[in-house]
Amino acid sequence: MSNEFYYQFIKPDPSLDSFVENIGMFHNPSDTAKEVVVMPDGRVDLFFMRFGPDDPFNIFLIGLETAPEQRAILPGTIAFVVSFRPIAVEYILKTSIADLLNTARILPDDFWNVTTDDLKDLETFNQRISQIVTELLPETIDERKRKLFDLIYSSNGEMSVKELSEQTGWSSRQINRYFNQQFGLSLKAYSTILRFRASLAHIAEGKLFPELNFTDQTHFIKEIKKFSGVPPKELSKNKNDRFILLSILKQK
Structure with missing residues (x-):
């Protein structure tokens, strides 16, 4: 072993x-x-x-x-x-x-x-x-919440709060109250994390430019550094296999 x-x-x-x-x-x-x-x-x-x-x-x-x-x-x-x-x-x-x-x-x-x-x-x-x-497993689930999370995940966090509100029939104010009370952050903040995570899959493939809806390359680098601590180029090198989440993506 x-x-x-x-x-x-x-x-x-x-x-x-x-x-x-x-x-x-x-x-x-x-x-x-x-x-x-x-x-x-x-x-x-x-x-x-x-x-x-x-x-x-x-x-x-x-x-x-x-x-x-x-x-x-x-x-x-x-x-x-x-x-x-x-x-x-x-x-x-x-x-x-x-x-x-x-x-x-x-x-x-x-x-x-x-x-x-x-x-x-x-x-x-x-x-x-x-x-x-x-x-x-619950017998019933609030369909607004189920649909909300389905949309957040399928869009990699790129749908706006307004779009999500319209598609779920749940007001933006109610959605943000739910997120803050349940998870401790806003829906927008959570969506930004999901966009970062989706970008990791691209970085794992060696793509060091934004594939998702970032304003520009500078915005992309700033966001990657915010959540990983390093710019995309250093993250992709993954020295000593220390970014485990990235390592898992590279294995797929």
Whole structure:
């Protein structure tokens, strides 16, 4: 078995796709810390993390992020993660994350009754989480919210609040109130994050000029640097594989 840092992410069952984007894990079996840069990606992450073979798993929920953050994944760390689409916050997690912008909430050790037996490997974890989320699927969903998120994702965050309001039959004021109360930021701010994330796929292909609706090259560079900490050219080099999100895109 390799002694290097590794990660793996898989897509959930299609029946869960409206709420769960992917399920994954990472492990640092080496004796040195892995330096990474976490970038905003518009997802809400539920982590089950252990820092050593004899340590218990800690469970925490990470809210939306609006800026890059450098982190060190310590030797021996293993983590399993569920990456949710924001609509899952209300319908699956049944909470608000407005107070978790750029931060996290520690959850009880018995959250969802996930045990160490469920955390043996990614396939076991995936099966357990899929079972839990399936049981939590709501009977009904506010169709305005479902349509809103479908449009935001399908347009890579490029539709204006006005357009989204018109197509969902939900006023701009109500939409922004929902976003601020539920997620801690405006719809426009969230859409900007999704546009950045969509641009990462282009940068992963070596395209260092805007493919999406940026004003010009200067605007593009400024936006990429805002969310990654570096300009597009440096980001594309991904020195030491530290931009994990970009690395995953390059693998696809």
